[in-house]
Amino acid sequence: MRFLDEYRDGGTARPLVEAIRRLMTRPWSLMEVCGGQTHSIVRYGLDELLPTDLSLIHGPGCPVCVTPVALIDQALAIAAKPGVIFCSFGDMLRVPGSQRDLFGVKSEGADVRVVYSPLDALAVAERNPGQEVVFFAVGFETTAPANAMAVSLAKRRGLRNFSILVSHVLVPPAMEAIMASPRSKVDGFLAAGHVCAIMGTREYGPLAAKYRVPIVVTGFEPLDLLQGIHLCVKQLEEGRWEVENQYARLVRPGGNAPAQALLRDVFQVVPRTWRGIGPIAASGLGLRPAYAAFDAATRFGVEAVGGRESVECQSGLVLQGLLKPPGCPAFGTRCTPEHPLGATMVSGEGACAAYHRYRRAAAGGAVAPPAQSMPFPLPGAGVP
Amino acid sequence: MTASIPGLSCPSPLRPDTIQMAHGGGGRTMRELLERLLLPAFANPALDARHDAAVVTLDRTRVAFTTDTFVVHPRFFPGGDIGSLAVYGTVNDLAMGGARPRFLTCSLILEEGFPIEELQRVLASMSLAARRCGVAIVTGDTKVVDRGHGDGLYINTAGIGLVPEGVDISPRRVAIGDAVIVSGDVGRHGVAVLSVREGLAFETPVQSDCAPVHELAAALLDGGIDVHCLRDPTRGGLASVLNEIAADAQVAIEAVEGDIPVAEGVAAACELLGLDPLYVACEGRLVAFVDGTQAEAAVALLRAQPEGQGAAVIGWVRESPAGMVTLRTRMGTQRLLDLLSGEQLPRIC
Numbered sequence: 001m002r003f004l005d006e007y008r009d010g011g012t013a014r015p016l017v018e019a020i021r022r023l024m025t026r027p028w029s030l031m032e033v034c035g036g037q038t039h040s041i042v043r044y045g046l047d048e049l050l051p052t053d054l055s056l057i058h059g060p061g062c063p064v065c066v067t068p069v070a071l072i073d074q075a076l077a078i079a080a081k082p083g084v085i086f087c088s089f090g091d092m093l094r095v096p097g098s099q100r101d102l103f104g105v106k107s108e109g110a111d112v113r114v115v116y117s118p119l120d121a122l123a124v125a126e127r128n129p130g131q132e133v134v135f136f137a138v139g140f141e142t143t144a145p146a147n148a149m150a151v152s153l154a155k156r157r158g159l160r161n162f163s164i165l166v167s168h169v170l171v172p173p174a175m176e177a178i179m180a181s182p183r184s185k186v187d188g189f190l191a192a193g194h195v196c197a198i199m200g201t202r203e204y205g206p207l208a209a210k211y212r213v214p215i216v217v218t219g220f221e222p223l224d225l226l227q228g229i230h231l232c233v234k235q236l237e238e239g240r241w242e243v244e245n246q247y248a249r250l251v252r253p254g255g256n257a258p259a260q261a262l263l264r265d266v267f268q269v270v271p272r273t274w275r276g277i278g279p280i281a282a283s284g285l286g287l288r289p290a291y292a293a294f295d296a297a298t299r300f301g302v303e304a305v306g307g308r309e310s311v312e313c314q315s316g317l318v319l320q321g322l323l324k325p326p327g328c329p330a331f332g333t334r335c336t337p338e339h340p341l342g343a344t345m346v347s348g349e350g351a352c353a354a355y356h357r358y359r360r361a362a363a364g365g366a367v368a369p370p371a372q373s374m375p376f377p378l379p380g381a382g383v384p
Numbered sequence: 385m386t387a388s389i390p391g392l393s394c395p396s397p398l399r400p401d402t403i404q405m406a407h408g409g410g411g412r413t414m415r416e417l418l419e420r421l422l423l424p425a426f427a428n429p430a431l432d433a434r435h436d437a438a439v440v441t442l443d444r445t446r447v448a449f450t451t452d453t454f455v456v457h458p459r460f461f462p463g464g465d466i467g468s469l470a471v472y473g474t475v476n477d478l479a480m481g482g483a484r485p486r487f488l489t490c491s492l493i494l495e496e497g498f499p500i501e502e503l504q505r506v507l508a509s510m511s512l513a514a515r516r517c518g519v520a521i522v523t524g525d526t527k528v529v530d531r532g533h534g535d536g537l538y539i540n541t542a543g544i545g546l547v548p549e550g551v552d553i554s555p556r557r558v559a560i561g562d563a564v565i566v567s568g569d570v571g572r573h574g575v576a577v578l579s580v581r582e583g584l585a586f587e588t589p590v591q592s593d594c595a596p597v598h599e600l601a602a603a604l605l606d607g608g609i610d611v612h613c614l615r616d617p618t619r620g621g622l623a624s625v626l627n628e629i630a631a632d633a634q635v636a637i638e639a640v641e642g643d644i645p646v647a648e649g650v651a652a653a654c655e656l657l658g659l660d661p662l663y664v665a666c667e668g669r670l671v672a673f674v675d676g677t678q679a680e681a682a683v684a685l686l687r688a689q690p691e692g693q694g695a696a697v698i699g700w701v702r703e704s705p706a707g708m709v710t711l712r713t714r715m716g717t718q719r720l721l722d723l724l725s726g727e728q729l730p731r732i733c
Contacts, residue, residue, distance in 0.1 A: 001648055001651045001652060001655070004651075004655065008714045008715070009714065010713075010714050010715045010716045013715055013716075014716075042719075043713070043719060044713050044714070044715040044717060044719075045713060045715060045717025045718065045719055046715065046717075048717050049715065049716075049717065090729030091729045093729060094725070094729070100400070103404050103405065103406070104400055104402075104404070106405075107400075107402050107403065107404050107405075108402070114729065116582060116657070222714075222715055337412070337724070337725040338406075338412055338413055338416070338725050339399070346725075348658060348729070356722075357720065357722050357724075358719040358720050358722070359719060359720060360720060360722065
């Protein structure tokens with residue numbers, strides 16, 4: 001397929017890998033921020049092609065994974081209410097709450113629907129004026145503009161039966177939280193290309209300068225990732241810490257201005273709790289007071305619904321790059337995609353799901369993953 | 385009494401203890417349902433062969449016997465409809481047992497209020513499909529359920545066919561060194577149905593591959609190919625079929641990503657929706673495991689048929705890791721091609 005096969009070509013990859021190998025004079029650890037990048041790396045085995053002293057640390061950029069259990073439980077509580085049509089992106093349906101998941105609620109009779117866009121949920125609301133339609137607004141800066149658009153349109157059209165359950169999170173505060181750890185092993189970042197397509201690259205400059213860490217805005221295809229790694233290693237070897245843009249075919253320095261305007265109109269920056277990590281100040285988006293009427297949590301009075309994490313699930317460590325999935329004792333045994341302990345095992349962007357799907361070891365299997373953990377802690381809470 | 389029957393023990397051996405959509409998704413959850421509940425409940429040698437069609441011997445004649453239920457929504461989709469699908473699906477399952485399909489049944493579950501005109505169109509399509517396959521629909525059943533108790537129309541078909549002398553097709557015959565051949569590009573049916581169901585407008589509409597494959601199977605068998613096993617990659621797609629065979633035959637299968645044919649429109653739709661075409665259903669393809677030395681001859685025989693023009697060798701049967709499927713990626717690396725839990729879910733971004 002044009003514009004895709006070119007970025008998945010093994011013949012072009014080999015010289016790039018060689019160039020990375022030639023550049024390296026010492027070991028480096030790079031964190032790819034986005035779960036989509038993690039899946040691409042594991043799916044194409046890029047880490048196996050790269051020099052062994054180049055570590056790829058999987059970052060927290062999986063919106064499904066960092067959505068707190070409390071919010072999943074709130075979603076389940078709303079979905080179970082009579083007269084509610086609960087709309088969600090597909091990969092939220094298998095994410096376990098304290099007791100069950102959205103599929104479970106659906107099987108008990110709740111009207112849970114998979115949609116491809118929040119605007120589809122809006123259309124459902126328009127077609128079903130007698131019912132309450134709720135959209136589960138999960139995601140980073142990438143999905144936030146479409147959700148803002150849905151709320152903005154709902155207000156303009158005077159739709160009273162539409163609301164969203166908001167769990168938006170922001171990437172830069174999470175990167176800051178990771179770098180703020182004195183024992184962080186991250187030497188450079190591959191920033192999330194699609195987040196930057198919306199927000200641009202400028203907000204990363206202060207981060208690169210403060211922590212003297214190269215940040216390369218990187219795409220998702222195998223060659224994007226290899227090129228991003230090459231740029232990042234080159235900076236490290238030359239003693240630079242700049243924001244570079246590998247994904248220039250999509251990302252402009254200023255980002256997508258109309259999308260940003262829509263975000264500013266509908267959302268405001270709020271503190272958010274990250275599943276497995278804890279609260280991070282100014283790390284998410286919530287509805288502005290002018291749109292408070294569209295907040296599903298208050299509309300259905302579920303703000304107080306709490307959630308309990310599985311005590312066995314170590315996804316918090318995985319999301320902070322402290323543990324590789326195969327290093328978790330429950331991986332592939334007590335935690336599987338059929339019976340997950342945490343979201344990282346079922347999300348399309350979760351690191352545990354990537355390892356389980358592409359690398360799970362057979363008894364004597366040939367595709368055993370290199371299990372390793374990186375013992376460096378992160379400040380769990382209250383990072384500025 | 386029932387407590388002594390395997391598979392009917394209490395409490396339920398499965399969790400969650402209610403049926404979920406994934407139990408019908410063609411993945412690991414469905415396999416678990418079959419292995420824990422259904423197979424133990426009915427255990428017998430014909431069932432335990434775990435093939436698309438059971439092969440039983442009646443008065444020294446080998447008969448393939450199968451059944452399938454069709455609940456596709458929407459009932460009419462680009463390239464086919466529930467009627468033709470109900471005929472081809474059962475014909476194809478018989479052909480996968482090496483049989484020449486002969487007779488079909490047709491059971492209809494109709495919802496109160498269903499338009500007679502639409503029923504006529506479905507029946508006309510079934511009739512045409514049956515004629516194309518050279519099978520006769522010889523008996524059936526009709527039930528009507530209250531409005532709200534069915535999704536308009538469900539169809540069940542069962543079928544029988546004769547297995548010719550000398551033909552022995554079964555997962556247990558799959559051997560190290562076998563070539564894995566697919567008869568055309570994969571993932572069309574799933575994408576075609578999804579495109580109508582979700583109202584996605586593609587620049588180039590994808591047509592379902594919905595078609596009978598019994599002529600393809602016959603071409604291989606009549607052409608002197610030592611066919612070890614046949615499967616049609618319906619629910620769960622090519623990847624799930626390869627996993628079933630690897631597990632049942634306790635062999636490893638190595639598939640080559642770059643050799644698996646996927647049509648441009650299917651690849652584009654899957655990229656957009658975050659789906660992997662290797663797990664998307666086909667309804668007019670077969671996967672053949674043949675003696676490795678006959679790989680090229682088998683592909684040539686398939687390509688000589690109108691439905692087999694896109695046939696290709698897509699992998700090989702290896703010794704280890706037994707029970708697993710690996711994929712050689714375009715990057716030259718090797719990874720698992722695993723069985724999924726249930727149906728693929730479109731991801732967030």
